[in-house]
């Protein structure tokens with residue numbers, strides 16, 4: 042299947058370049074599309090850097106690196122998705138942007154192409170229903186950093202066909218990932234559980250229950266988490282955390298999902314975590 046199967050990834054940022062790396066390394070013809078040429082250049086640099094890291098760790102050989110890069114095309118032209126069997130969308134977490142991309146792809150791709158979204162929280166059903174192919178529409182939620190993290194949360198809607206799910210499971214396993222299925226509900230499983238925990242940690246800080254170091258220390262040592270929730274929020278991006286809490290809050294209408302005021306005020310002050318150099322902690 043791999044030699045013939047063609048995968049396009051839309052968006053070459055944090056997630057898109059990782060997905061392209063794994064797809065090409067698994068032997069799929071891979072096309073990485075972005076509107077921004079500079080982003081594509083950065084993505085190629087990242088992929089090269091991560092492949093070299095794998096070589097240094099003796100995970101892959103120089104030949105594997107060459108074969109991976111040979112499977113990879115970079116383009117700003119969506120027309121190159123024309124003959125793809127699967128398109129994985131990884132553009133920013135904005136509903137209207139994702140809809141416009143899927144509408145464009147719907148016209149370019151043939152009716153057999155499967156569409157997947159890597160969204161963290163947007164309803165897969167709502168996105169799928171904006172296309173002509175809700176039975177061939179599914180969520181493929183990769184985890185960051187993609188080359189390392191094993192899980193793909195596979196999100197089915199009531200319209201996703203069994204055949205679509207079966208193919209996505211097969212492709213995920215070919216990428217040496219572990220796909221686990223769930224149904225389309227706000228936040229799916231991963232973020233419905235993770236984000237309220239992070240939000241609660243922010244409430245603890247706001248209510249002066251403990252210092253940030255103590256909150257993170259208690260959760261790391263007590264729960265064997267590799268990173269405390271406040272540090273993790275900084276790595277994910279506080280704006281992303283707020284977006285996801287708002288999806289949960291709007292989706293369930295349950296006050297237990299209300300975003301903490303401290304989170305909201307940090308986002309409106311531009312303290313977004315690692316990417317802006319300052320969140321709960323400071324970064325160089």
Ligand SMILES: NC(=O)c1ccc[n+]([C@@H]2O[C@H](COP(=O)([O-])OP(=O)(O)OC[C@H]3O[C@@H](n4cnc5c(N)ncnc54)[C@H](O)[C@@H]3O)[C@@H](O)[C@H]2O)c1
Pocket residue numbers: 051052053054055056057074075076077080130131132133134135142159160161162182183184185277
């Ligand atoms: N960052 C994470 O940890 C993480 C984890 C899981 C899922 N996600 C989800 O993955 C998606 C992408 O997140 P990210 O962190 O990689 O974002 P990012 O901002 O790093 O990258 C987005 C990329 O999309 C490109 N883009 C924007 N508009 C485009 C368009 N019209 N056509 C083509 N490309 C376009 C941008 O140039 C950029 O390269 C989001 O839906 C996010 O919620 C993110």
